[in-house]
Amino acid sequence: MSDKRRKIAVTINGKRYEEEVEVRYTLADFMRQQLGLTGTHLGCEHGVCGACTILFDGRSARSCIMLAVQADGHEILTVEGIAPSPDKMHPLQEAFRDNHGLQCGFCTPGMLITLLEFLRDNPDPTEQEVRIGISGNLCRCTGYQGIVAAALDAAQRLKPAKEAP
Amino acid sequence: MKPPPFSYHDPRSVSDAVGLLSKLENAKVLAGGQSLMPMLNMRYVLPDHIIDLNKIEPLSYLRETDGVLEVGAMTRQRDLEFSDVVKAKFPIIHEAILNVGHRQTRNRGTVGGSLCHLDPSAELVTLSAAHDATVTVIGPNGTRDIAFTEFPVAFMTTALEPDELLTRVRFPRWPAGHGYGFVEFSRRHGDFAIASAAALLEEDGNGKIKRASLTLGGVGVLPVRMREVEKALVGQTASEDLFREACEACRKVDAIEDVHAPASYRQHLGAVLSRRALVAAHGRVGKA
Numbered sequence: 001m002s003d004k005r006r007k008i009a010v011t012i013n014g015k016r017y018e019e020e021v022e023v024r025y026t027l028a029d030f031m032r033q034q035l036g037l038t039g040t041h042l043g044c045e046h047g048v049c050g051a052c053t054i055l056f057d058g059r060s061a062r063s064c065i066m067l068a069v070q071a072d073g074h075e076i077l078t079v080e081g082i083a084p085s086p087d088k089m090h091p092l093q094e095a096f097r098d099n100h101g102l103q104c105g106f107c108t109p110g111m112l113i114t115l116l117e118f119l120r121d122n123p124d125p126t127e128q129e130v131r132i133g134i135s136g137n138l139c140r141c142t143g144y145q146g147i148v149a150a151a152l153d154a155a156q157r158l159k160p161a162k163e164a165p
Numbered sequence: 166m167k168p169p170p171f172s173y174h175d176p177r178s179v180s181d182a183v184g185l186l187s188k189l190e191n192a193k194v195l196a197g198g199q200s201l202m203p204m205l206n207m208r209y210v211l212p213d214h215i216i217d218l219n220k221i222e223p224l225s226y227l228r229e230t231d232g233v234l235e236v237g238a239m240t241r242q243r244d245l246e247f248s249d250v251v252k253a254k255f256p257i258i259h260e261a262i263l264n265v266g267h268r269q270t271r272n273r274g275t276v277g278g279s280l281c282h283l284d285p286s287a288e289l290v291t292l293s294a295a296h297d298a299t300v301t302v303i304g305p306n307g308t309r310d311i312a313f314t315e316f317p318v319a320f321m322t323t324a325l326e327p328d329e330l331l332t333r334v335r336f337p338r339w340p341a342g343h344g345y346g347f348v349e350f351s352r353r354h355g356d357f358a359i360a361s362a363a364a365l366l367e368e369d370g371n372g373k374i375k376r377a378s379l380t381l382g383g384v385g386v387l388p389v390r391m392r393e394v395e396k397a398l399v400g401q402t403a404s405e406d407l408f409r410e411a412c413e414a415c416r417k418v419d420a421i422e423d424v425h426a427p428a429s430y431r432q433h434l435g436a437v438l439s440r441r442a443l444v445a446a447h448g449r450v451g452k453a
Contacts, residue, residue: 023172026168046203047199056272065199136268
């Protein structure tokens with residue numbers, strides 16, 4: 001193997017992948033093109049729009065400005081791994097559906113992942129905090145109103161589950 | 166929008182990294198990647214080698230010893246954001262870091278990466294100038310300390326030699342009860358600042374200013390320490406009128422002119438934001 005290619009092992013949504021990658025490949029391209037995980041979207045490809053946001057070892061990061069080789073030995077969560085089962089949506093996803101949190105859906109994977117981390121760290125946010133929380137994710141359809149409403153609604157939905165004995 | 170081909174190196178130690186840096190031609194150091202990776206994607210840079218520092222654990226730390234905050238170059242910006250020591254003893258860093266990009270970028274972006282990239286509007290650059298920081302760099306001939314005043318040398322260019330690596334930055338603490346204020350103007354939250362101002366104040370019990378630090382970010386190509394304003398403030402009794410009058414000097418700073426704002430607007434913002442930062446700092450004196 002030349003120094004232009006590397007073998008990596010990465011866990012994505014609980015599944016372990018062992019792959020050989022070109023070292024210049026971004027993490028986003030690796031997941032989408034090599035693994036077929038196209039849930040993660042690519043908008044700007046230079047770290048501005050937030051569509052490609054994933055959780056990298058539990059922390060949000062932009063997968064278009066990370067290299068696939070950097071994921072070696074790490075754990076990733078993408079939008080495909082949010083729902084508890086194939087026929088059941090995550091409460092955050094339910095809240096997006098009920099509050100018109102998406103129209104075309106292009107920004108949605110990044111929004112969901114960003115808000116997953118945000119609501120974990122701040123389970124009872126104010127509207128202003130939500131707006132700052134999603135300031136790194138661009139949406140061209142909703143004007144953000146529906147997304148903010150969905151986030152606040154999701155915070156309420158996620159609460160009883162946490163407080164239940 | 167794909168990075169050009171390069172060879173990838175991920176050294177496990179600082180000495181290995183320095184060795185690679187002095188051996189390899191046309192190499193770029195990859196820290197948090199929040200600036201270099203976009204530049205690679207857009208092919209603004211075409212390195213033959215990438216030296217990734219992310220596996221060098223000893224470069225990631227944050228500690229306070231003898232009143233000095235010591236931050237390893239690979240410490241993530243989010244670690245500053247969530248540090249209790251920073252919040253309690255270096256409050257201006259906490260206030261400013263919330264303006265550094267977004268959560269997603271602070272999770273990856275590093276302190277050393279931001280300082281070496283030296284974007285004119287980078288908050289960490291402005292803070293380092295404001296807080297009289299010192300950086301430590303290492304090269305094939307050993308380490309040396311550089312006062313931050315000497316670190317920025319030209320637009321996005323530092324005093325680092327091509328085979329040197331930044332390893333840490335140290336911020337000396339201001340006394341307990343000092344006032345602080347960081348104010349920034351940008352189009353949207355998390356955007357690059359069109360201008361920012363960082364102010365630190367120390368006053369005696371009667372509101373007389375003992376020591377002042379005022380720095381403009383985003384106005385000039387390099388951070389601008391407003392020594393003239395600082396001099397005009399020391400020995401005077403703090404008031405908004407005093408700040409307003411002293412900050413007029415910011416209108417004479419050699420300012421950037423670009424698609425976002427003409428130079429005159431940046432100078433205007435410099436004066437206004439400086440006053441606001443000083444007013445905020447004065448209002449916080451004695452409270453921490």
